[in-house]
Amino acid sequence: MKRLFGGGLLLTVLFICLGLLLFGGAQAISFDTFTAESMTNSADHRIFWLLKIPRLLLVLTVGGALAMVGGTYQILFNNSLADPYILGVSSSVTLGLVVAEIFLGWPSNSIKAMGIGLGFALIVILLLLFCFYFHKLQNMERVVLFGVGINFLFSSALFILISLQNHTLGSGSMRWLFGNIPWIELKESFALIAITAPIGIIIVIFGRYLDGLSLGDTVARTLGFNPNHVRGFYLVLTSLLLTSVTCLTGSIGFIGLVVPHCVRLVFAPRSSRVLLLISFVFGALFLAVSDTISRSILPPLEFPIGMVTTLLGGPLFLYLLWKR
């Protein structure tokens, strides 16, 4: 009963927030726009369907995915500092995109450039898996350290490239360092959902494997899970999810690290499945709110989204830690 009440309350709050996001913001749209039939071709109506809805879908998917991947990594590596970027998968995507933009002249939102980004990510994922399975690195800590090394290497390469090419890329190059939410079309946002939703669902369904790991590798073994297989499986799944969202937005910090921790602190979820689901919802909402704020501070300029997420989430996280 208590759980039902809590869930209902949560959903209500979510819907109110989503409503505010859609109808509020810098370009407020009145709800009447959609009830009067004569208005279906108005500018507001078009802004709503061509701009607001696709962007909202994008932001919800990306935020949720980041929070989910972060939560998974924290269990997988038994490390509360793990965030989605720790293994260097996303920095390889961003590096690929920037390389495509600088050296090949392909715009970063083109399919070709994304292909290069995906290729870079694939190489890193294969390297990680190779280390994990064949190079006597069965010790997960060393795989994580390896990933951290890749991450530093690729981030530095990215930074150097951007510094050198700043005049050709212009001020927009900052978007790679702090993340950026692009304006996309409705069908693109559906494509993203079509790719990420199945991966997300598999991650949640197999959450019991993560439960098995959460009490340590020896316990996992006596519960019938081979920890190495679980890690390999999740390494691939999360990398795919991460790659597909990073392709569009670059690296948006903080969500993946902090949202799952806040969910643990507040809800103490009974299993990894519940943890990941709640993290998805709050990650999605958190990024949506941050996006609205980033566009409302100095319109029509967009404040870097990564800075908004950090400024918004940091104090909240510290408060929750303090209270516990």
Place this chain on the structure above:
Amino acid sequence: METIKPKFFFEGNELILGYPGVPPLSRQAFSFQIPHFAITALVGLNGSGKSTLIHGLIGERVVLQGQLKCFDKPINSFSSRELSELVAIVPQETVFPGNLKVRHVLSFSQLGRAGLFGKLPVFDAASIPYIVSAMELTPLLQKRLGEISSGERQRVFLARAILQHSKIIVLDEPTNHLDLKASRAFWNALTKARALNSMDILISTHDLNFVKEQCDWVLALSEGQLLFNGTKESFFEEKWDEKLVDSP
């Protein structure tokens, strides 16, 4: 129909243990047998191979030569599911998820049996198994692992292992970090649990007082070698406890 009960729950034939790619502690093979339904103490100094033997018992690939058997069957012939019904473990206290509630930890005892879609048991006020209340865990059920003392936490992990309803419980230096009072509470809980469920128990420990008071059988290791395998009485009569400390 009556099946013949095996005499030994755990035995090793001509064993050399070690991790692949690393030289083994000793190249000399050893054999041992542990009788069924005894509380067995696994003793030895740090680095004597106790943990390696335990890893062998939970199905990790540490047998370089010879055979490790459990109830007359080679350990590596069990599927991971069968192993989960055979062995439960209380590991040395290491990293634990501090925000997981005690009742949820207990429900994880059935993860192996439940599979992906089976139901996990619920431990709330309406349905507390006797063993949980006997181990004095009822007041802790709603608490998070990070909120309770390390002694209480270790009892929770013991209860989780017992609720797995496996035939064997392995405890890897369970009272290492506990003070005297918490250790006693832990051993009391174990004794109570054993009175309620019959099971084989293998405990790796440095606490020789506990061995003297509670165990039936002793397996002593030194540098990857078997030092002693026999009853507790002969272990202490023949002064193996002193030889263990003096062993190289």
